[in-house]
């Protein structure tokens with residue numbers, strides 16, 4: 215039994231289902247398999263767990279109905295039309311199958327902007343809270359029919375992690391076509407072995423995933439699952455990747471027969487959780503070794519410790535803070551726009567006013583607006 219995600223230990227769980235599991239090669243819903251997943255969900259709800267679902271599959275389903283080529287992904291217009299047609303069918307199937315267990319489904323479609331903007335993030339959070347308290351099962355997807363390339367999540371792995379943070383969930387399950395993270399892509403390297411537990415997402419873990427997707431139907435790949443794990447873990451939720459090929463995948467997960475668990479790190483709260491999961495980062499401030507030490511002990515980032523800036527950002531935008539080797543160590547809201555930040559890098563506080571011509575702010579990035587990565 216995976217105790218961390220049991221109804222007793224995890225009050226709220228997000229379950230994400232990839233396109234390749236929901237839709238077969240001909241573009242039809244794998245209804246029999248989905249019924250077994252819904253039965254698992256119903257059992258957990260009966261045991262007191264609140265469950266929200268992030269469901270992919272709209273584009274694949276719509277493409278079949280519209281007879282579009284390349285699974286509806288030939289261009290943005292096709293994908294948007296396919297999503298609009300497929301989403302109705304997808305939501306209908308979930309509503310039917312949950313209804314068989316006396317459960318009510320609710321549809322929520324969100325874009326990246328909905329969760330990047332703090333006010334809208336809180337709105338989504340409040341809606342999730344209310345739905346779950348009403349014992350309704352939210353079925354969430356990206357609003358693909360209006361999302362453009364620039365504002366797209368593009369994959370539902372990171373969306374699931376962001377929803378997990380917004381819903382204050384303790385666990386996120388990614389049901390995938392692969393039964394966990396392997397030392398290398400198992401479809402290309404037959405000697406790759408599965409890793410059972412990841413407690414730190416470091417460069418070695420990132421390198422295992424490479425880039426891109428291999429299932430053909432979805433758009434995430436392992437790299438987006440690891441990014442999702444980072445977001446979920448920093449929001450205090452464990453994330454597990456398990457295979458969804460067989461029936462009753464959540465029951466199988468409980469028996470511990472497959473999967474990779476990414477273990478939650480120290481829980482950040484409220485605004486900092488939102489900040490850690492922000493996906494739109496406008497720039498980077500490179501800092502020296504002294505600043506890295508100061509930040510580690512909880513200090514704000516002062517201009518004196520900054521070496522150079524990169525990117526085009528305005529005051530209040532999210533920027534990464536990178537150490538001498540270029541690795542991002544923290545993320546925060548910049549107190550200055552990029553031009554002013556560049557002018558004051560390396561300066562002691564008492565020299566800043568003369569350069570800027572206005573009273574300096576207390577820091578480049580204040581510790582209250584900063585999260586460590």
Ligand SMILES: Nc1ncnc2c1ncn2[C@@H]1O[C@H](COP(=O)(O)OP(=O)(O)O)[C@@H](O)[C@H]1O
Nearest residue numbers: 232390391396398399422428429432434435436
């Ligand atoms: N290190 C790795 N471990 C496991 N799978 C990997 C790894 N690197 C790349 N992959 C690929 O990622 C795929 C899973 O991502 P994806 O196809 O997007 O899944 P889904 O559609 O279920 O979300 C696997 O089928 C595998 O080919």
Ligand SMILES: N[C@@H](CCC(=O)OP(=O)(O)O)C(=O)O
Nearest residue numbers: 232233271272273432433434
């Ligand atoms: N939002 C899209 C799915 C995005 C996507 O492909 O995700 P996934 O299959 O989980 O890699 C859809 O409903 O078709």
